[in-house]
Each structure stands twice: as structure tokens, then as C-alpha cells.
Amino acid sequence: MGLTWRLALRNLMRNKRRTFLTAMIISLSLTALILTDAFIEGMSDAMVRSATRLYSGDAQIHHRDYLAQREESLAIDPDPFLEKLTQETDVSGYAPRVLAFGMISSAANNRAIQVSGIDPDREATVSKLRGAIRDGNYLDSDGPRTQILIGSRLADLLEVELGDRIVVSVNNQDTQGAEQQLFRVSGIFHFNARALDENTAFVLLPRLQEMMGLGESVHEIAFNFEEANQATQTDRPIWSRLSTDTAVAQGWTELMPQLATMLQLSNSSTLIAAVILFILAGLGVINGMFMSIYERTYEFGVLLAIGTRRTSIFRLILAEGLVLAVGAITIGAILGVVVTATMAAVGIDYGNMEISGVSIAEVIRPEYHINQYTVLPVWVLIMTLIACVYPAVHAARIVPAHALHKSL
Amino acid sequence: MNPVIETRQASRHYGEGDTLVKALDEVSLQIQPGEFTAIVGPSGSGKSTLLQLVGGLDIPSEGSIHLSGKAISQMSGRELSDFRRDHIGFIFQAYNLIPVLTAAENCEYIMLLQGIAEKERRERVRAMLERVGLGGKENRRPNQLSGGQQQRVAVARAMVSQPDIILADEPTANLDSQTGADLLDMMHELNRKEGMTFVFSTHDPMIMERATRLVHLRDGRIEQEEHRA
């Protein structure tokens, strides 16, 4: 081991308490950064999952004007798209949907909701509807035409239970009049997401197509990718393959731009928190290093007097900072793993909180990410070394004649 | 013979105006190789200031200092630093040693800076510590040594890099008289047998007795000089 490293290591061991405390400032900064990042990561993923995998899907195909106008006549023929989707290897599932804005009435109450017509088997490959059934059964393609699934909150509002009759009315495109039909509650679902649980109902696709006079057309084809992040890559050729003159395929970042913006914002808030943390930790490190240098002023005077170059003193202080940082970062990273694992085991339940229109339907768990143990430690290391430069320059500029004044 | 060190009308002033202190006032002094010189004088007479100037730790306000024939005012900071490393040995009153290094490592330190090979370093350190009576205590840290032993390590460190001259500022001031006498004997022997040049500042009558040359300072000026056989 070189002289500089040997001296650095031993000097750090001289005042173990101070070294420990300074190291803890560095360690805990790293742990805090790791945890913040893990938490933001977990929350972002939970929000995206809630926004996409719960019901909407990673991506959707609509008539080009549908989303802007919400005009029920703007439907598309699903067959060419479904055929293409079967051939896309990155697509894990797809589901055609008919969407109607209608009224639902029970003996007790009525309410304006969105009624969706779905293909139960296809729908199960995209959304979590089947798994969200709390009472009764999921839709059965071969079952009665009067099946309807309603959300738990909607059931409460309508004061209905399984088997109760309800009336749904929607607009018919052919007659331009209201079309009413009787349904029996066959299942009650609970997504733990207010908007869905309160304002949606699901019936069989052909049934709703018939009521709306749409023929074979649908309003939406939702699909999921094998890897969730494929949906955010807007330059993939799949988007143009699945788009035509009249229809367009879009990922969730385009469908829910406010969510995408919100996630970017939370990244920049991590950055701001990191900068503030770095400034505080940096000041702590500067303070610790200065205390240790002041105590050794005489010693540096001796070292300089007997021929040590100023650059060597500078290097020595940086070496002390480096050894300190490496030790502290190791501890910080281990703490990061432990705290992240603990928090992940416990989880944080926001219980139905809505952030920019997205209900987080699950318990949030901080998530590991490779950056937390590569990029963040490097940042902390750089921060520590920068903090050491000022004390190191100070030590290197000690005037031996002054430092030694008491003796020589 | 060329002097190891020469000061030519060297002055060192602190402060200015009314508070100006002439710590050293036009001192001209030559130190010849092999001398065992003691600089004596009352407290505040400028002994330490003179040693700092001749050791290249401080720059004279006026006049010049020549180390082995070279003016220090013409050396860069790094050159001066390397000059001290290679040509001057320092012994201070106390706390000479690096507390985190062992006796042997303290001695080895300057040779490490000089880039001397490990084998030679080890050999010279071993022999030198033996010479100052610390054989077997090589691996002790300074706080495991007595004050006298620490000063012996400081002498060994100054000697082992084979400088032209050793400057010692009151090396015995922190020691009891017997320990001081032993240390002095040792340095005297190094002077006689190895021809090492020593310059002391001191209040210690024992050193004055042994010195081959006495330089009396008063108020920053050389008041009197005595040469002895």
C-alpha cells in the first residue's frame, strides 16, 4: 500500500467518532437518495400500472377523431386490426371495446355512466376486470344476453345486489333515439379505483353493438405489450403498422399526456431533493474535514518543513476523503438495500389516492433499480471529493513557519 | 571550504509602522561543514526566526540566504521543498513525529519522498535506529515512546536521509536534564564520527558547553561570537 493511502487510512482511524459521524452524513445521504429514487420508481410504476394495466391497456387504437370528439358514431371495423395484432410478437393481448355514454337505473336510483361492451375472453388478456370481480361471475360469451357487471360503488349508489334488475339506456345510431334494455346484475367488480368502481358497467360486446346500432364496429381496441416500457417508445414501427387513414394507435404517454408530464415532474423533484441533500451533506463533509485539518495544523507544518510537497498534502486530504467516501458509500448502499427491502415488504397504502386523474389502485412498494447502486453512489463520491477540495487546498497552503511557530 | 549556509545581511521584519518588529536585523552568518553551532540569546532575540530563514521555511524581508551556494529567493516553492527534503534535517522542540506512523516509518518517510528503494530504506532505518539506541522499538508509535525516545527518533529521521546540515530548535527544552544530556551526547557523537553539521538554538548550558561555536543574539542582531576548539 502506498504511503498516501496508509496515512489516509490511519488518519481516519485517529478520531473514530468524528470519522464515523462524517461517514454517516455521506452514508445517510446515499440511503436517502436510494430510498427516494426507489419510492418514486415504485410510485411511477404503480401509477402507470393503475393507469394502464388495470383497465385502459398499454395502448389503444381509435378512430382518428374519436378521442377529440367522443362521438359515438366514430367507430372502426376491428377485424383488420385484430388480425394485425395477432401477428405482432411484442403484443401480449388485445381487446375490442364498444363505449357508450348511457343512463343506468335501478328501482332506487339512476346515474349517468360509461357502459362498455367487451369480448370477455379477449378482455381478460388486457385488463384486470376478471380478477376484480368481487361478487358473482365474470361475463360469459355463451351466457344470457342480460348479463351486466357493475362497479362496487355503483352497486351501492343504485342500491342493487347480484341478480337485481337494472335498466340501461344508450343512444342508437340508426334511429337516433334512446334504446332501453333490461339487465340483471351478474357480477360486481372492485378495482379499488374510484372512477372505475363508480362510473362503469360492462356488458357483452354484441349486445351493446346491437343496442347502439353499430353493426360490427367498435370504438376502441386496447392492447398490452410484453414489456410495459415498450409502450413509451414512440419511435417503434408498430405504431405505424397499426395505424391507417382513419384509425390511429397510441401508447399511454400520448393517451394520458398529463400522467407522462407528472412522472417527469416527480423525476425533477428527486433531482431538486438530491441537490439540496448534496449541499447539506457537502457542508457536513467540509466541516468534518476542516476540524480534522485544524487539529493537525502543526503536523502539516512538520510534514512541509521536512520536504513534503504541497501537492502531496493536497493528495493526502483527497485520499482521506476518498477512503471515507468509499467506506461510507458501502455502508449507505447496504442500508439502502435493507431499508428498501423493509419498505417494500411493508408497502405504503395510499388507499385510493388520485394523482392527476389516476387512482393508485395498489399498495406502493419502493423498487430496486440498477441506477440506485451505480449512478447514485458515483454522484455521492463526486460530491464528497468536491467537498474535500476546499479543505485540501487549505491544508496544502499551510505556511510551515506559522504552523510551527510555537517550536521553531 | 564552501559554507553550507550563508546569510548576507538577512533581516526579517514582522508587522509594519509602529508595530514593526525587527525579529532579525541584518544578520550575516556562515556555517561551515562539520560545525556544532549553538545560537543562544534571551527569549525573543530571534533564534527561531534565524533557524527558519536558514532552513528555507521563511523568506528574509531583506538580504539573502544561500543554501549550499544557491540563493533561496531564486528557488520556486517546489524547489525549496525538495531542497529541504534532500539537504536539511529538522529537529523541533517536540511533536516532531507523525503520530500515525511507527518509529521506523517516521524515519523512512523522507526517503520515501526521495524515492529510495525499499531495501536500502529498510537497511538505513534499521541501522540508524540502532545507532540512536532504539533497536527493537522500530514498530512503536510515537505515543508508545518517551519524550527522549521520540527526540531520538527525530534525530534518526533527520540523519537517515543524509542531509548537509541538521537544524535543531531547542531540541532538549522539553526533556529532563539527564535525558537531554544523553540526547546531546548522541548528537555530539554523530557530529564527531560522521561529521554531521549541527546548528542549535538553545537555552541549555550543556549544549553551549559542547558547542564548537556560539552565536549570541540580542534583539535580532549578532551580539557576539565565540569559536572553540
Ligand SMILES: Nc1ncnc2c1ncn2[C@@H]1O[C@H](COP(=O)(O)OP(=O)(O)OP(=O)(O)O)[C@@H](O)[C@H]1O
Ligand atoms: N509570526 C510572527 N508575527 C509577529 N511577530 C513575530 C512572529 N514570529 C516571531 N515574532 C517576533 O519576532 C521576535 C523573535 O522571535 P523568535 O521566535 O525568533 O525568538 P526566539 O529567540 O526563538 O525566542 P524563544 O527563546 O522564546 O524561542 C519576537 O519578538 C517575536 O515576538
Ligand SMILES: [Mg+2]
Ligand atoms: Mg524560539
